[in-house]
Amino acid sequence: MPLLIRIANRLEEALIGLLLAAMTLVTFVQIVLRYVFNSGFTWAMEATTFLFGWMVLLGISYGVKVGSHIGVDVWVKKLGERNRRIVGIVASLLCVAYAVLMLVAAWNYERSLYAVGIDADDIPVQRWILLLALPVGFALLVWRIAQLAWRILTGKQTSVLVADEAAEIILDLKADSSFAQEARR
Numbered sequence: 001m002p003l004l005i006r007i008a009n010r011l012e013e014a015l016i017g018l019l020l021a022a023m024t025l026v027t028f029v030q031i032v033l034r035y036v037f038n039s040g041f042t043w044a045m046e047a048t049t050f051l052f053g054w055m056v057l058l059g060i061s062y063g064v065k066v067g068s069h070i071g072v073d074v075w076v077k078k079l080g081e082r083n084r085r086i087v088g089i090v091a092s093l094l095c096v097a098y099a100v101l102m103l104v105a106a107w108n109y110e111r112s113l114y115a116v117g118i119d120a121d122d123i124p125v126q127r128w129i130l131l132l133a134l135p136v137g138f139a140l141l142v143w144r145i146a147q148l149a150w151r152i153l154t155g156k157q158t159s160v161l162v163a164d165e166a167a168e169i170i171l172d173l174k175a176d177s178s179f180a181q182e183a184r185r
Contacts, residue, residue, distance in 0.1 A: 012062060012140075019055040023048050043122040050123075050130045057137025064144040084158045092149035099141045106134035 030044040041047075063069045076087050113128035120127050151157040 009065075012058065016055055016058050016062060019051050019058070023051040023055065026051070046120060046122045050120075050133075053131075054133040054137075057133045058140065060137060061140035061144040064141065064148060081158050085152055085155075088152040088158065089149060092145055092152060095145045096142060096149065099138055099145055103135060103138035103142055106138050110135055 026041075026044050026048050030040050030048075033040040076084055079087065110128050110131065113126075113131060118127045119125065120130055123130065148157070
């Protein structure tokens with residue numbers, strides 16, 4: 001994997017972690033201030049909301065990258081490799097179309113906010129800056145799904161990777177039952 005892509009991947013992971021840490025820290029400090037010192041920050045709730053929005057919108061594309069989104073693929077798994085690839089390509093192209101539609105809408109919304117120049121309610125920052133998570137997140141989503149489609153087209157992957165929670169639960173149950181059998185011996 002080229003160095004630039006590895007750096008971008010690590011930066012994405014670090015940013016998501018940083019957003020989670022900042023959100024947790026702001027919430028913790030706000031709770032301590034409110035319940036211990038009977039005071040607090042007026043901007044804490046709004047800041048936490050925007051941090052959460054950024055984390056979710058960056059996390060969507062990260063979830064596509066690592067295959068952690070839940071999907072219903074019971075019928076796709078029964079298909080042959082060629083048909084799984086066809087379904088994967090169609091599904092990923094439909095997802096790209098949806099993400100592009102959302103990206104265009106987010107961009108138009110950002111332009112409108114920029115033109116109006118409204119500040120956030122409690123944070124002295126223009127609202128369009130805080131909501132840049134929308135076009136950034138959807139642009140990353142388009143990129144990740146396009147990468148997925150390319151991997152399927154080039155044969156490096158046979159279908160869309162999704163989290164298989166049922167298989168994970170079955171493996172956990174098997175591990176638990178074998179542990180229980182060992183404990184009885």
